[in-house]
Amino acid sequence: MSRPKSARVTVRDIAAEAGVSIATVSRVLNGGAAVSPATRLTVRQAMERLGAAVPVPVARPAGARTGAVFVRCPYLLTDYFGTLVSAVAEALDRHGRRLILNAGDAAKEARVLAGLPERRDIDGALLVLPVEEAAELAELRSRDFPFVVVDPRTPLPRDIAGVSAAHFAGARSVAAHLAELGHRRIGLINGPADWLASSSRFGGHASALAEAGVLVAPELVVNVEPTAEEGYRAAGRLLDLADRPTALAAFNDKTAAGALRAAHERGLRIPGDLSVAGFDDLYLSRTSVPMLTTVRQPLAELGGLAVSLLLRLLDGHTVEALHVELATELIVRGSTGPVPQHR
Structure with a gap:
């Protein structure tokens, strides 16, 4: 039985009625070519039964798939993000692609994803550490709009393309290095939970x-925003414990720099009294005193x-490989x- 014409009909409703995928319905709605005439007719008949308006597809401009790429990075373009976006811009330029950039802290509040498929000047998007929830990304994917997530904030569905560094392996290499040096009480200044x-x-x-025979002590793990100031505060909390850690592993080089400051204020020698490691291998890691042990992320790659x-x-x-590390x-x-020997 078809629903009343006043009821809101969703893409999911149409897919269920036609017996096809949400992506196929999206291709029909957007005039995608990769749909057989029979399937297109099936979807349109299902829409008519449900009382949904059958839209006229918006045609891509001449020379489709040669338009701009929308790059969304809702963070200040310094350090990590600046290096990453610069690499993206250089790669797009080599391929003759224009870049439309949406960046900065103010961009966090902008809800732009829903409108991307309708923009005639954009063919696809790169989303850097997107603040949007997984459901919004899945909705964009269901509309058959091409995009890739760079360094995803949350786990991605299997059909959404994403690239990132090997975070697990990188952090494991830091902890293993510190364990080999004899450290067992290691503080972790981690990123947002x-x-x-x-x-x-x-x-x-x-x-x-665990491989070194040590369980992580809950009091030695702090989750913070990855800034130097938050690293300073977190390190201060850890170093003021009655049984303070002998080493700190920080989420990035900026939080590690904050940890170095907290250690200096407490008269601790690096690395004589306390070892500190960062992550990212930014320029900052080579300007600190002493220079930081860190994990190099291949940002250009x-x-x-x-x-x-x-x-x-x-x-x-x-x-085939949509999730790449x-x-x-x-x-x-x-x-x-x-x-330290006295520990």
Whole structure:
């Protein structure tokens, strides 16, 4: 039985009525070519039965799939994000693609994803650590709009393309390095608790310590926004414990820099009294005193891979590996050393 014409008909309703996928309905609604005439007719008949208006597809401009790429990075373009977006811009330029940038802290409040499929000047998008929930990303995917997520904040559905660094392996290499130096009481200044990178890095940290016969002490784990100021505060809390840690593993180089400041204020020598490690291998890691042991993320390669993956989707290629992780590398410098003898 068809529903009253006054009821709101969703893409999911049409898919169920026609016996096809949500993506197929989306292709019909958007005038996609990859739908057989018979399937297109089936979807349109289902829409008529449900009382849904059958839209006239919006045609892409001449030279389709050669338009701009929308790059959304709702953060200040400094350090990590600046390096990543620069790599994306260079890769797009090499392929003759224009870039439309939506960036900065103010962009966090902008709800722009829903309108992307209707924009005639944009063919696809790269979303860097998106603040949008998984449901919004899934809705965008259901409309057959090509996009790639770079460093996803939350786990991605299988059919959404994403690229990231190997967070688990990177954090495991830091903790294993510190354990080899004799450290057993290691503080973890981790990122926001709801970030996928944070949970992955906690898993890598815990795995390395378990191999060394140590369980992670809850009081030694702090989740913070990854800034130098928050790293300073978190390190202060950990270093003021009655049984303070002998080493700190920070979420990024900025939080590690904050930890170095907190240690200095307490008269602790690095690495004689306390070892500190960061993550990212930003320029900051080579300007601190001593220079930071850190994990190198291949940011240039990450941006280039995201662009390559998006271009393959735009060209209509079938991409089997939609979730890709790039290897990280432990860079040992002067901020880590053997556990203090008196401990």
